Amino acid sequence: MKARILLLPIWLFILSVLVSSKVAFAVDQCNDQLPLNQCWTTKDVIDEHIDSHAQKAMLQMFANGGNQAADASAMLCAVKRGHLEGIHLPDQKVPALRSKAAGSGWWKIIPPGKQSECYKEPAGSSPLIVFSKQIKDNKNTVASALSSAWKDCGLVASVPRCYSATISTPGPSPKPECDVNENCVDKYGEGYVCNKTNKTCEFAYGIEVQPRPCKGKNECIDDWDCSSNRCLSIRGQACGVCAEPGGPHDQCYEQAKKKHKEMIEICGDEEKSKFLDCTKAIGECTATFVGNAKGITDCIEAIGCGLGKPYFERQDCEKGAWAWLEQQRKRCYSTNF
DSSP, X not given: OHHHHHHHHHHHHXXXXXXXXXXXXXXXXOTTTSOTTOOXXXXXXXXXXXXXXXXXXXXXHHHHOHHHHHHHHHHHHHHHHTSSOOEEOTTSHXXXXXXXXXXXXXXXXXXXXXXXXXXXXXXXXXXEEEEOGGGTTOHHHHHHHHHHHHHHHOOOOOOOXXXXXXXXXXXXXXXXXXXXXXXXXXXXXXXXXXETTTTEEEESTTSOOOOOOOOSTTEESSGGGOSSSOEEOOTTOSOEEEOOTTSHHHHHHHHHHHHHHHHHHHHHHHHHHHHHHHHHXXXXXXXXXXXXXXXHHHHHHHHHHHTTHHHHHHHHHHHHHHHHHHHHHHHHTTOOO
């Protein structure tokens, strides 16, 4: 009887591990992007993948609370993870190039009568939220439009996290971003120019720029000048050269995308294998804890499972795979074949 009483705390510990493991696996709190018990801050919202008007709207969503705050938290988590490619106006670089790759134009992204769209073209691309320029200066209207588009994306929403204001509103960097167009190309890529008035980098659409000097065959300033999607910049020269569609640069990137797909699959397979190991460790912990050194080792492993270790390891694995693909993209389109 005394031995049973002594074993009671051990069984209570094992039960807590089993319960916590189920909770950790079922609830996504975006802990891979934001440490547990911390809130999103204004600095988190100021992200290069989110247009400044959308940033202000998301701050308003957090302030409004309720479903809008939950949507803002979920969208922010999805952007940080790369599951949502970004939140932009239709004529900005990312949606404009995506629509061109899909054989369309940025002005067709948002259907008539709508204020926003979850854009998923070309096939196989990550969702992208696009909202109308006509509403960009009304943050409450933009907030409602973002919530609507987010629901259409169909991504699994993470559990809402709190928000803590660190600065009042997103604002420009205290230091000028640029003096010449080359500063913006180096920072953001082809298609961006320096607005000489406020010293900020902006996409060339709608900005008065000097007439393009490129007149020669196959020369380009940015991707808009090319029948393919790539204008290969040449360091130190105003003009680049259009990549040949389906040529060695595209072939290089296609090979990288195949390898990336394999890397993502491996991440998933490893998570499944670790889940099986978790199940085994929890069983061994339950059966052999008392007076058994191996049982103690299994229980330590079971604690890691209860904290969601396999899930977070998969997130880190996939994050590394996406970072590798971006490195390969830059390499493929900067290599002289």
